[in-house]
Amino acid sequence: MSVRVLAPVAGTVVAMTDVPDPVFAGSIVGPGIAIDPDGAGEVDVVSPVDGTIVKLHPHAFVVVTADGKGVLVHLGLDTVQLEGQGFTLHAQEKDTVTAGQRLVSWHPTEVKTGGRSPVSPVVALEGTEESLSLAVEPGAQVVAGDELFTWG
Template sequence: MTLTVLAPLSGTVVAMADVPDPVFAGSLVGPGVAIDPERSGPVDVVAPVAGTIVKLHPHAFVILTDEGKGVLVHLGLDTVQLEGAGFTLHAAEKDVVEVGQKLVTWDPAEIEAGGRSPVCPVVGLEGSAEAVRLSVEPGATVRAADALLTWA
């Protein structure tokens, strides 16, 4: 079964290799793609897949699908250092969520103004690079809930 992972927010698609963080750029967490978010004020981040939130931090979350695939969305780089400041959660761990459901609100421009990258990796945890295919090419613009990648 192929899983379609949607864009959790609007912005410009960035190849994982171009993410300014060696762990994500090296796909050490898993394969995927990143989004450089729009900077037009607060942004709602939506669930890219349906499933159960197994990990939720203000700056990152993991949703486990019914098929057992985990998708990580990381909001900005080094944002764990903010200890939740600037992020509003709209869900909780163990919540069952639908595709497109609002999970977090944040302002990428504020993150950038604080000296951090607002780029958001979207990762297929424990996936193989061969199993993940991009639905859009790096440099393309996506809207929240557009198809981002497929995972076989």
């Protein structure tokens, strides 16, 4: 069964190989695509798929679909160092969520001002490049809820 993975935030699509972090750029945790978020001020982050939140940190979360596909959203790079500052959670681990449901709010411009990249990878955990079909190309503009890729 294939899963449509949606954009968790609005912004400019970035190829995973162009993410300025070797773990994500090398697709070590899985393939996917990233988004450089738009907007000043607080930005809402939505679930990219229907499923259950199995891991929720202020800077990152994993939602697992009914058929066991896990999607990781990592809000910015090196943002774990912020220890949750600037992030607001709107859900909890083990919550059942629907695609498009608000899970986190954050301030990507503050992340950037603080010297970190706000680029946010969306990863098909344990997926393969061959199992993904991109719906958008790097450089494209997306809004939260637009399809990023299908994972089959």
